[in-house]
Each structure stands twice: as structure tokens, then as C-alpha cells.
Amino acid sequence: MRARATPPAPFQSLGSRVSILHVVIVGLSMVMTIGAWSFSKKQIETRNLMRFETARNSVVELIHDGMRRYEDALWAGVSAMESHGGDMTLAQWRSFAQALRVDEKYPGINGIGVIHFVGQEALAGYLAQRRAERPEFVSFPDHDGPIRMPISFVEPESANAAAIGLDVAHEANRRTAALLSRETGRAQISGPITLVQDAASTPGFLFFAPYYAGPAPGTVRERREQIIGSVYAPFVVHKLMAGLLAKDRRDIHFSITDAGQMIYSELGTDEHRNDPEPMFAETVSMQLYGREWVVDIRTNLAFRTKNTYAQPWVILAGGLIIEVLIISMLLLMSRGNARAIAYAEKATLALREKTRKLNATNNELEQFAYAASHDLKTPIRGIGGLAEMLREDLADYLASPEANPEIAENLDHIDERVARMTDLTNSIMAFARVGTVIEAQKSLNLAEVISTLALDFGLQDDQLEFEGEIPLIEADPVGLRRILENLVGNAIKYHDGVKPLAVKVRARAKQDRLYFEVIDNGPGIEPRFHQRIFDVFQTLRRPNGPESTGIGLAIVKKLVEMHGGTITLKSNLGHGAAFYFDWPAKQDAVDISAALPEAA
Incomplete structure (x- = not known):
């Protein structure tokens, strides 16, 4: 840089002469600080949104996967019935259910049973068959419908005894789902109901899978004529969710509504991790075996604790401190320039001599970037060395199954930023070395x-x-x-x-x-x-x-x-x-x- 023959007009602040270049430098530095803060804030927001979306997708997928596993259990029951010619005894069904190990393999399910489709004219024969195995068997409640759908078996019987003999045709949601399953030949869940075996009377539903007599029917008419019954599973929704999703290990809470009726909710204020102002919230519609479940998903306090916005503010505070230091340094350097000019003027040196002295001072300023970049190398190498020491000290822990993966990721981030800072300082030095x-x-x-x-x-x-x-x-x-x-x-x-x-x-x-x-x-x-x-x-x-x-x-x-x-x-x-x-x-x-x- 060359000095002008005429000194720049001074700003009177603090008695120093601050050039336009210095103002531009401070302005650019402030813009870079604000930019770094804004970028970091945006990155944190994006990272948090991605974490929420991952948690949201995990909840939805776990519900879908869990219901598919329960559906597999129902079709296994259908296969068992078909392998016995469409009819099994109580002892045979109990043996099948015990082999299926419902309690162990299907957490959240209340049981697995069989519902027979019985016309009014065949009801007496059906009851006689059931009472041959269980003399006290009755079908209830009585109704005038053209078809009866009594629950013949359900295991484990100890938890579901109140449901044995219940005619699911007596109630609209149960009946509609069972008939729809019969018509389509596919698995179907019912609308919200209260299970008779649920003493707490909380929301639940039934899951049906139909089975037929003879070859697989291909039309609705054939399905109606060949229907024998359904293998079904009763669910209490809060038990289902406890089996599918461990609430205390999640960073989100959710509720589920079916046809406008709330069937499950973790969003109450009595939840100890409930966040009254969640960072993220989203409503997801799930098409599930003939029903639409609307899932309201919100982050909880655990999510907020793990995903704070502190880092951008630390960057901003640090940047502002650096700005103050830069301004102070520029003011000091400007004051030094002013004193040099004043000294030159007082010494009545010639314009050429004054220009030479100002050029020398400005050349020192031009070398400042080189020197600063060179001096930064030592702390940067120190940071890299500390990161390497941490990685060596934590090697056994990072290799263990209990290791928090974010520790290794953070060490990798430090290495990456050290490498980037090294490249940056080398580039600044190279830029400064472009000689005159x-x-x-x-x-x-x-x-x-x-x-x-x-x-x-x-x-x-x-x-x-x-x-x-x-x-x-x-x-x-x-x-x-x-x-x-x-x-x-x-x-x-x-x-x-x-x-x-x-x-x-x-x-x-x-x-x-x-x-x-x-x-x-x-x-x-x-x-x-x-x-x-x-x-x-x-x-x-x-x-x-x-x-x-x-x-x-x-x-x-x-x-x-x-x-x-x-x-x-x-x-x-x-x-x-x-x-x-x-x-x-x-x-x-x-x-x-x-x-x-x-x-x-």
C-alpha cells in the first residue's frame, strides 16, 4: 500500500484518526461475525429439525412395523385354523397360542383368539359345540342381527376371560371392521372401542384377519358364502404403545386420534417431561388397516435439553469481543499513525521523507496479516494435539458398546476444523507473501x-x-x-x-x-x-x-x-x-x- 501525499480527513472520536479503510475492515469483520452467527444458528436449526424428523419417522415406522408383526401373528392363526380344516378345539387353539408365545414375542398385544361367523339358524349347533368344551359358555349380548360373531377362544384366557362368548356383532365399530375384513379378505382394525376385559375402560380396538372354507375365494360373494370366522387380537392402546415405544427413552411425545376420538395421549401437563412450548410439532396421518390414525407429534423437554441454541450465541459473543479488540487495535494503530504524521510535520521533513515513513508504517500493517496467521499456527497445532490426546485417552471407551457416538463425531469435527483453520492460515500467509x-x-x-x-x-x-x-x-x-x-x-x-x-x-x-x-x-x-x-x-x-x-x-x-x-x-x-x-x-x-x- 502507498500513502497519499494528503492525510485523510480524521474522525474526531477519541482523538484518533481512523481511515475509511479501517471503517471498512471493521464493517466487514462485523458482517462476518453476524454471518457466522446466522450461519451457525441456521445449521443448529437444521440439525435439530433433522433430529426431530428422524424421531418422528422412527415413531411412525415403529407403529407400522409393530402392527405388521401383529398382523403376521393373526395370519399364523389363520394358517393354523386352515390346517385343521377351518375348525380347532379349545385345547388345540390353546396349544397354538402357547407355541406362539404372545406375551414374549408380541409385547403390547392383549391376546389372540377366534371369532366364528354364525347365522341365526346355526346358532344352536354352534353353542352345543362350544359347551361340549366349556359347559358354562354363553353368547352375549342378545340382539336381532342376521349374523352372530361370538368370541370362541382367546388366549391367554386369564387376562381375557370376560370377553369369551362376547358377540362382536352387537356393536357398530366391532361389527363394521369384522364385516369389512370378511368382504376384502384383508386384515382390518376396528374404530375405537372399550374392551370388556379392560377394567380401566381405556380406548382400545380389535384387529381381524378372516379365514374361509375351501379354496381361496376370489369375489365378495364367494367370501360371504365361504366365511368361517376371523382370527383376532384385542388391544388396549396404552398397553400397545408401551410395548412398541419406550416413552422414557424418547425425545418426543405424541397423541393419536381415530375419527376425531382421542385413543392415546402423552401430551398431558402431568407428564414430567412435557414441554408446554415444544421446539417442533407436526401432525402425521397414518393409513392403517382401513383406519386413519392422526398422530400429533411434539418434542419434549429431553429434546430441548439435548438440542440447545447456545452455540450460535457463544459465537456471536466471541465475535463481538473480537470486534472490540480489532477496533481497539485499529484505534491504537491509527493513533500511532497520527503521532508519526505529527512528528514528521513538526520535524518539517520533506514530503518525500514523510511519504517514505508512512509507507514503512503501512508495510508493517501489510505484514500484520502474515504475522498473525503465522502466530495462529501454534495454538491451532495445540488444539489438534489436544484432540489427538483426547482420542488416545478415550480409545477404550470409544471402542466400547456403551460409547456415546457424538464424542467421536465431535473429535472428528475438531480435526476437520483444525485442518480447515490450518489451510486458511497457510492461504492468508500465501496471500500476504505475494510480494511487491x-x-x-x-x-x-x-x-x-x-x-x-x-x-x-x-x-x-x-x-x-x-x-x-x-x-x-x-x-x-x-x-x-x-x-x-x-x-x-x-x-x-x-x-x-x-x-x-x-x-x-x-x-x-x-x-x-x-x-x-x-x-x-x-x-x-x-x-x-x-x-x-x-x-x-x-x-x-x-x-x-x-x-x-x-x-x-x-x-x-x-x-x-x-x-x-x-x-x-x-x-x-x-x-x-x-x-x-x-x-x-x-x-x-x-x-x-x-x-x-x-x-x-
Whole structure:
């Protein structure tokens, strides 16, 4: 940077002279702090939403999976009935149910039994058959319907004795589901009911699977004529949910309604983990064996405890503290500049001497970024070392089944951020090292440079091509090689694989300038980002894309402009990118500080 002959107009705050550049730096730093806070907050919100969606999907899938397992048990009962010609004795059914091990294999189910479909004319024969096994058997309650559907067997009998003989045709929800199951030949659940064997009279339902006489019927008429009965299972909803989902081990609570009637709820205020203002809530509609269950899912206090928003606020607080430090540092540096200028004025030094002194001070400021980045390396390495020590100390725990997987993930995040910070500091140092003096160096053969790049990047002949016949490069060959490395490297790094990689480097000479084109067939860049990508710390990284410090193209632009050239980009999404820049054909060692923007 060069000092202007005329000092900038000072801000009178605190008696210091704060330049526009300093204000811009503080403003950009504040924008970056707010941006980091906003980004972190958004990331936390997205992570929490994903965790809620995972928990929500888990609840829905567990209900679906559990009901499918219960359905399998019913069809096993149907197979058992069909293997006995459509009829089993009480002893045979009891033996089957014991072999099925309902209590152990199907937690949440109240039992498994058989319902026979009996016409009024066959009722006396049916009752005689049942009373031959159980003399006290009666069918109840009495009704005038054309068909009876008494419960013949249900096991375990001790928990379901009150239901034996119950005619499910007497009540609309039971009857409707049983008949629908008969008509369709598929499993069906009933609307909400109260089981006679449930002393607490809580909501429940029945699950039916029909079986028929003879070959499998193919029409509704055949099913009505061949129906024998249904294998069924009674459910008390709160017992079902306790069997399917351990409430105390979940971070969400939910309720279920069927046809507007609440059949299960964990959302009461008496729940010790109930969150009166849940972080997330969603209503899910489940189509389940002929019924629609509406599930209202909400996060509880356990979810809130595990998913706080503290991290973004810590970032914001830390950023603001850094802002205060930066402002203080700038004020101190500005005050130092003001004192230097005042001293120079008092000493009546010539304008050239004053300019030299200000240039020296500003050069120190330019080296500050390099020194700061260099000094940051030690604590960054220390953080990486501490993470490695933690990983070694926790190796046995992380390998154990009881290990919390988030610990290993957090250590991986630390390693990732240490690597990114190392890359960033190295890039800042590289940017700061782009010198202000170009030294005369050996000439450069451009064709050999392209061949070397192909070898360095492991490319085939058809992946990196060179076109052009120009003389040897005499002006800053190291800088030109660095530019080509960055542009070709970016084309490789961001190639999306939709087409085979193809990069072309073209060069032509015109008078005392060389004109270059670096063209790739990658994903392209939207025109609105064409200027932004050359700014320091700017990157267009996509999700799951390669990491970037956002400094590479800033170095390219700085090198080109140091040599009196310009760099432009032509690109559209899906059509690759083409970078154009010019370079001097020959240049001896010169001081190029005059080519840099003037600043106080």
C-alpha cells in the first residue's frame, strides 16, 4: 500500500484518526461475525429439525412395523385354523397360542383368539359345540342381527376371560371392521372401542384377519358364502404403545386420534417431561388397516435439553469481543499513525521523507496479516494435539458398546476444523507473501509447464491440453506458474463428473503482452458470482463439495494486477468456465508498489 501525499480527513472520536479503510475492515469483520452467527444458528436449526424428523419417522415406522408383526401373528392363526380344516378345539387353539408365545414375542398385544361367523339358524349347533368344551359358555349380548360373531377362544384366557362368548356383532365399530375384513379378505382394525376385559375402560380396538372354507375365494360373494370366522387380537392402546415405544427413552411425545376420538395421549401437563412450548410439532396421518390414525407429534423437554441454541450465541459473543479488540487495535494503530504524521510535520521533513515513513508504517500493517496467521499456527497445532490426546485417552471407551457416538463425531469435527483453520492460515500467509518486487528469473517454457501440471495432477493427455506458440516467458515465471496451477487446480477440484474432465490452456502473443485462456467443462458459475469469487475468503462451495479457503483466486487476481493485467471470467451454469488474463512478455526486476491501490 502507498500513502497519499494528503492525510485523510480524521474522525474526531477519541482523538484518533481512523481511515475509511479501517471503517471498512471493521464493517466487514462485523458482517462476518453476524454471518457466522446466522450461519451457525441456521445449521443448529437444521440439525435439530433433522433430529426431530428422524424421531418422528422412527415413531411412525415403529407403529407400522409393530402392527405388521401383529398382523403376521393373526395370519399364523389363520394358517393354523386352515390346517385343521377351518375348525380347532379349545385345547388345540390353546396349544397354538402357547407355541406362539404372545406375551414374549408380541409385547403390547392383549391376546389372540377366534371369532366364528354364525347365522341365526346355526346358532344352536354352534353353542352345543362350544359347551361340549366349556359347559358354562354363553353368547352375549342378545340382539336381532342376521349374523352372530361370538368370541370362541382367546388366549391367554386369564387376562381375557370376560370377553369369551362376547358377540362382536352387537356393536357398530366391532361389527363394521369384522364385516369389512370378511368382504376384502384383508386384515382390518376396528374404530375405537372399550374392551370388556379392560377394567380401566381405556380406548382400545380389535384387529381381524378372516379365514374361509375351501379354496381361496376370489369375489365378495364367494367370501360371504365361504366365511368361517376371523382370527383376532384385542388391544388396549396404552398397553400397545408401551410395548412398541419406550416413552422414557424418547425425545418426543405424541397423541393419536381415530375419527376425531382421542385413543392415546402423552401430551398431558402431568407428564414430567412435557414441554408446554415444544421446539417442533407436526401432525402425521397414518393409513392403517382401513383406519386413519392422526398422530400429533411434539418434542419434549429431553429434546430441548439435548438440542440447545447456545452455540450460535457463544459465537456471536466471541465475535463481538473480537470486534472490540480489532477496533481497539485499529484505534491504537491509527493513533500511532497520527503521532508519526505529527512528528514528521513538526520535524518539517520533506514530503518525500514523510511519504517514505508512512509507507514503512503501512508495510508493517501489510505484514500484520502474515504475522498473525503465522502466530495462529501454534495454538491451532495445540488444539489438534489436544484432540489427538483426547482420542488416545478415550480409545477404550470409544471402542466400547456403551460409547456415546457424538464424542467421536465431535473429535472428528475438531480435526476437520483444525485442518480447515490450518489451510486458511497457510492461504492468508500465501496471500500476504505475494510480494511487491518482481525479481528477474530464468525464462519459462509454457508447454513444459503444462506437461508438468498434468503429471502433478495425475491427468491424461486428453484431460489437459495446451494450444499456442509463444516465445519463452521472461516476466515473473514463478508468478505465472502459480496462476496456472490455481486455475487448473480449481477446474479439477470443482469438476462435477457429469462429463469427462477436459481442461484447455490457450496462449497467444500480441505486441508486448501475452494473452491466456483457461477453459474447463465443469458445472459453470452463475454470472452474478463472477466478481465475488476473486475476493478474499469468497467461495461458492456447494453442500458436500470440496473444502476451499476462498483465497486461491484472490492470489491469482493480485498477481495479474501486480503485472499490469486484468483477469475476467465467462461462464454460465452447466456450460463450464473460461478465465482470461494477460501477462507481460518480458519484464526486468522492478518495484511494482506503484501498481497497487493507494491507501492511507
